[in-house]
Amino acid sequence: MACCWTAGALSLQAQRPARQPRPAPANLPEANPYSSAADLEAGRRLYMGRCGHCHGQTGEGGRGSVLNTGRFHHGDSDRELFLVIRNGIPNTEMPGAFNLSEAELWRVVAWVRQLSRQGASDPITGDASAGAIVYQKNACSQCHTINGQGGFLGPDLTDIGAKRAVRHLRESLLDPSADIPLDYRPVALITAAGKGTSGIHLNEDEYSIHLRDLSGNLRSFLKSELTDIKLPRQSVMPAYPSLSKAELENLVAYLDSLRPNR
């Protein structure tokens, strides 16, 4: 019998437990064993045909979640990514790719990693320890956090080397408005009294908008009390064109060295 029913007692109508994901295959490695250039290309083709419909051609998201930030809410190790792709996510729209072979699944994992890195890695030419000094000298920690130390206006950089390609790190320093992370979009408001407020956009619906101002205060506004709402295309992070080429490359090398200790 493929179905059942319960009657009467209200206690019997409790929720069904979420479906259990399939167990991991025996000896499933922690790290992706398929990461050659050929594997990446195969993974790209698999991703485009099966995943890009929801997650976007470059992992920018759409029906599915954003995949190019390096943050994965259901586990971000290679092994965890493999299992999420294979099993899907219960009670969400994410289906399991249960018909892909193990090798195909690993190749998709490789391509998803590549999306997170936003491009292939350039060679590192700078010196990371010298870059740490550039980081301190330019007071980057006023806005960014590394290992729990620093400010909150910009993204946490603790694992940034694992999440972003060198090219993207360099671009973020020279032109931070080119690609503003979703969680750090700036917003500028003007109240009915004519007072301006700006900060990082946190939440919004038809009637209200919420931000973290530049002092770190969490602020809420009813739209009926505002005369203007702007979502500037300019990042709150300043560009650093004044860095010498050596300073820039050293800082990029330092950021690239920031990786999780596993």
Added chain:
Amino acid sequence: MKWLLVTAALTLAAVARGQSRTPQGLPVTYERLLQATQEPGNWLMYGGDYRSHHYSSLNQITVDNAHRLRARWIYQMHRPKVETTPIVVDGIMYVTRPPSDVIALDAETGRALWTFEYRLSARVYTCCGEVNRGLAILGSTLFITTLDARLIALDARSGRLLWKREMADPALNYSATAAPLAIKDKVIAGIAGAEGGIRGFLDAYDAKTGERAWRFWTVPAPGEPGSQTWGGDSWRHGGASTWTTGSYDPELNLVYWGTGNPGPDYNGDVRPGDNLYSCSLLALDPDTGKLKWHFQFTPHDTRDWDATQVPVLLDASLGGRPRKLVVVPSRNGFYYVLDRQTGEFLLAKPFVKQTWAKEIDKKGRPVLNPGQEPTPEGNDSIWPGVDGGNNWMSPSYNPNTRMLYFNAREERRRFFKTDAPEFRPGESFFGGGGGGGARFRPEESWGKLIAMTPETGEIQWEHRILSPPWAGALATAGNLVFSATPSGNFYALDARTGKELWRFNGGDRVFASPITFLSRGKQLITIPIGDLLIAFGLD
């Protein structure tokens, strides 16, 4: 004597408020379904009545007192993406929850009376979540399609299974999500799975025995009419699913049902031709399944613009001549008016920004703009987006204001195509994609509720909302329109002006349509918000 007088007074009050009948409970006969509008205290089918007006003549909740609406009860679904439209029969609400469960609730308290919990027979490929949109009732039997492509019949009194029939093999990527439609002694049921490379169909089953009465293949086989619109063997995985409930005209004895996209979705190179009957509205004889006429909104679609919108049947004068109309705000961004007797194209007007068609010609065929196809590198110049200007959510027609109300989606999206996919059980059959949500500016992704004169397509007013909606609309004789936003705000507008009168923050996205009914003589309104089914009434 005193009791009799009180009863008489209550009855008169009920008549004045729109409850003009004595509760009958079960069975819900076909005759009652034909006269569904005469039972405004109930909600007897997916679209409210056979014309899919999704309208109620209840008038206890009005423009003047809507501000007094309060939450009365909550039923916790504990499931994501609840898209269901319940049925209400004299104080009992029958509601589905994902993937394919049915619950009978006391409509007054929201307490469960019985629960039918369906266990899927197989792992099922789905494109868009394990959803279900509702059920049908005929006699004392409830009908639901299941995610694993079964049609099942339940005893409405107990929730016991009466019969179960396989519509198609879920191992071949078939699934089912639409509420069936009961007509005479049959149950019409649609199929889903075009994103998995199915060949679509619409079925009718004997309501008593579950035997299949007919099948209309929405993708013709070689030699059948329309087969010349498919190249090679592409028809085998041609899609054209039937995943939203249709409408019915008893006088013409025609059932109207929309069909989905062709497969593969975004790479049309392997299926040259118009790809009939994908992205079409079908008019079928419900007794035999014979096609009376069809109208294709988007020939050779490559942007996933299913025509699975709810077709609304209404009569109006057009050019000084009374016409029986069927109207559809299409996913492709144009609003269409057709003669529902003949399928004659009468009118098309864009209701959202659209870039793909120069115009719709006199025969109803789009005149295409260049550069509006998915490309290998990605084409982000196309409006509307992959989810369309409209989608499956119910529109609502108020015969008093003579306006059609529906939610519209203003979106630009990136469309890309890949190599044509090979069909593989358990896998998608996209041939590309239409994602790109995060990269677009707020002004390129927003929504609105539209009030439209249906026979002309003239927009009377719009109610702007922050992001593209997935909720249906409900118009009532209280001169109200109810709908909801993706941010979880359920709201009521003045149906004549669009002025907002009331709102409630439900705190999660809404993928469903509100309905209204009477419970113990009092008008209630329900809508699923997130995984909660919430009932509202006057304080």
